[in-house]
Amino acid sequence: MNDDPEQLDKHVEDLLQDRKPERTPLPDDDALRARQTAAMLRAAKPGAGLPSKEFLERMQGSIKEWVSEQSARPEPAARPSRRSLLLTGAAGIAAGVAAVLGIERITTATPKTATRPLVDKGSWKPIKALAELPDGTPIAFRSGAIEGFLTRSGNQVTALSAVCTHMGCILNFSKFRDRFECPCHGATFEKDGHPTNYSSPLSSLPSLQVRVEKGEVEVYSV
Amino acid sequence: MREDQQTGAVVFASPGKVVSLPGADAPHGQDHLTWAYQTHVTAIYQYIYSRVGNRPDAEDLTAQVFMKAINGMRSDVSVPELRSWLYRVAQTTLADHWRQYYAEGTGELDEDVTRPPATRENPEAVQRVDSLLATLPESYRRVLELRFLRGYSVRETAQELSLSETNVKVLQFRALNRAGRERGRTT
Numbered sequence: 001m002n003d004d005p006e007q008l009d010k011h012v013e014d015l016l017q018d019r020k021p022e023r024t025p026l027p028d029d030d031a032l033r034a035r036q037t038a039a040m041l042r043a044a045k046p047g048a049g050l051p052s053k054e055f056l057e058r059m060q061g062s063i064k065e066w067v068s069e070q071s072a073r074p075e076p077a078a079r080p081s082r083r084s085l086l087l088t089g090a091a092g093i094a095a096g097v098a099a100v101l102g103i104e105r106i107t108t109a110t111p112k113t114a115t116r117p118l119v120d121k122g123s124w125k126p127i128k129a130l131a132e133l134p135d136g137t138p139i140a141f142r143s144g145a146i147e148g149f150l151t152r153s154g155n156q157v158t159a160l161s162a163v164c165t166h167m168g169c170i171l172n173f174s175k176f177r178d179r180f181e182c183p184c185h186g187a188t189f190e191k192d193g194h195p196t197n198y199s200s201p202l203s204s205l206p207s208l209q210v211r212v213e214k215g216e217v218e219v220y221s222v
Numbered sequence: 223m224r225e226d227q228q229t230g231a232v233v234f235a236s237p238g239k240v241v242s243l244p245g246a247d248a249p250h251g252q253d254h255l256t257w258a259y260q261t262h263v264t265a266i267y268q269y270i271y272s273r274v275g276n277r278p279d280a281e282d283l284t285a286q287v288f289m290k291a292i293n294g295m296r297s298d299v300s301v302p303e304l305r306s307w308l309y310r311v312a313q314t315t316l317a318d319h320w321r322q323y324y325a326e327g328t329g330e331l332d333e334d335v336t337r338p339p340a341t342r343e344n345p346e347a348v349q350r351v352d353s354l355l356a357t358l359p360e361s362y363r364r365v366l367e368l369r370f371l372r373g374y375s376v377r378e379t380a381q382e383l384s385l386s387e388t389n390v391k392v393l394q395f396r397a398l399n400r401a402g403r404e405r406g407r408t409t
Contacts, residue, residue, distance in 0.1 A: 005388075005395035009376065012394065016373060020278040023323040032320060033402030034395070037354075039275025040405075041370035044351035049271035051264055055281050059263045062285065066292040067256045168261030184264060 003031035011035055015042045050183055056167050124211065124218040130157065131215065138173045138180070138191060143221040148208050149173060149180070150217060151191060159208035159219050160193045166202055180205070255297055259288060262308050269309065273316050283319060287312045357404050362397035369394060 003026065014021040015038055026032050043049040051059075125143045127150060133139055138149035140162060147162040147170055162171050162180075169184035179196055180189040188196040193205035209220035266287055271280040291311045299307070351371075355363045361383075368374040368382055380387045 003395075005391040008395050008398060009391045012369065012398075013376075015275040016369070018277040020276060029406075030399055030402060033406055034398035036273065036320070037398050037402040037405055038370070039273055040354075041351055041366055041401075042275035043268075043272035044348045045371050045373060049268050049280070051267040051281070051284070052277075055267075055284075056263060059285065059288065060260050063259045063263070063288055063292065064256050066289055067259065067297075070292050070295075071255075071297045163261060167264070169264045 003027055003034070008034060008038075012038050015039060053185055056184070060167075122221050124213070125221045126213075126216045126218050128217050129215055130212050130217050133157065133217065136191075137175060140173065141219070143219055146208065146219065146221045148219065150210070150219070157210050157212060157217055158192075159210040161206040161208060163205075164202075165195075165205065171205075255299075258301055258304055259292060259308075262305065263288070266308055266312055269312055270316065274319070279319070283312075283315055287315050290315065354401055354404060358397060358401060361393060362400060365390065365393045366397050366401065 007024070008031075011021045021035075026035070127141045127143060128139065130152065133150060133152040135152055135154065138151040138160075140147070140149055142148075149160050149162050149171075151158050151160070163169075164171050164182040164184065164187050166182060166185060166187045169182050171180040171182050171189065173179070174181050177188075179191065180193075182188070187200070187202055189205055190196055193207060195202045195204065211218050211220075263284065267280055267284045270283045270287070271277075274280055274283065287308065291308050294311070295304070295307055355366060358366070364383065365379060368379045369376075374382065376387050376390050379385075380390045383390065383393075385393065
């Protein structure tokens with residue numbers, strides 16, 4: 001059996017309609033690659049590939065269930081962990097998951113003097129040269145487990161977590177509307193991290209510790 | 223300041239206070255683990271979506287990944303470990319998916335396991351697509367752009383390119399095969 005344009009187009013059409021394609025055994029690697037490429041192209045269409053609200057909600061429930069089932073079981077070969085970043089320990093809560101939980105003090109003016117740092121047992125990681133940061137436009141970065149935005153205003157640099165406080169999607173910055181926007185459910189945040197809608201039940205974006213060393217902007221990260 | 227906010231669907235912190243999660247009846251630590259997994263759902267979904275290209279498969283596979291990952295992981299995992307573990311499980315799950323449904327008897331599947339996956343999956347996917355399209359001859363690029371990025375039907379594409387619908391499908395076939403080989407070469 002050979003792959004042919006008609007059969008491939010059926011697959012393409014299914015992808016374009018967001019339907020599960022038919023499971024037809026494929027003759028060779030070329031045919032498989034053509035379909036994998038089609039999937040990649042499909043996902044590149046603006047607005048494609050975001051999980052639905054219903055799916056996210058379903059997953060939240062399932063994950064909760066799976067985690068409690070798993071932790072109800074005795075750990076196989078439970079070895080004491082010497083890691084400094086344990087989710088179960090206080091350090092872990094502060095260091096890793098805080099970005100998610102919003103366990104953080106948000107101040108509007110000087111986030112870097114916040115009393116409770118987002119990252120506890122991390123280290124300073126260089127992100128970008130100060131000179132490369134545009135004035136007033138947040139720049140996305142990723143460092144270790146931290147996704148964030150750096151914003152320079154004059155000589156001041158601030159860093160915010162890029163994780164939406166609604167359901168954990170990664171925010172984008174819209175230059176046009178001058179704010180952070182969530183691709184999943186449309187939450188929006190001001191450049192200082194506050195929800196744009198002040199009656200919103202969402203918490204502000206946690207701030208990250210940031211410093212400038214020899215012209216290099218560094219973020220305290222895990 | 224936002225201290226006065228009440229808890230809605232998510233968790234909120236007052237300055238300086240550690241807040242417990244909704245329904246925090248679980249053993250210590252477990253809720254945090256739950257949240258750590260939950261916050262990766264979108265990223266893993268997008269990662270998978272850009273490999274399978276449709277919602278039903280992306281949803282099924284994402285759920286599978288989390289079920290397997292949670293089952294196979296210690297509960298004292300750190301966040302960076304958890305992240306790379308999820309991506310590893312996603313990669314093997316995808317490879318199984320292709321093998322099971324489409325590729326019985328074909329050789330190794332080149333899911334690009336060597337590179338650490340970017341978390342900003344979508345911009346990354348867009349970039350990969352741009353550089354892939356740039357390697358193709360003009361007519362190939364054009365048909366893929368119209369079909370996939372603009373979502374034209376075969377008929378609309380045929381009109382746009384002044385071709386018959388059959389020719390559009392043939393052109394699309396050649397373009398996808400060529401692009402697939404280009405990808406194989408670069409990964």
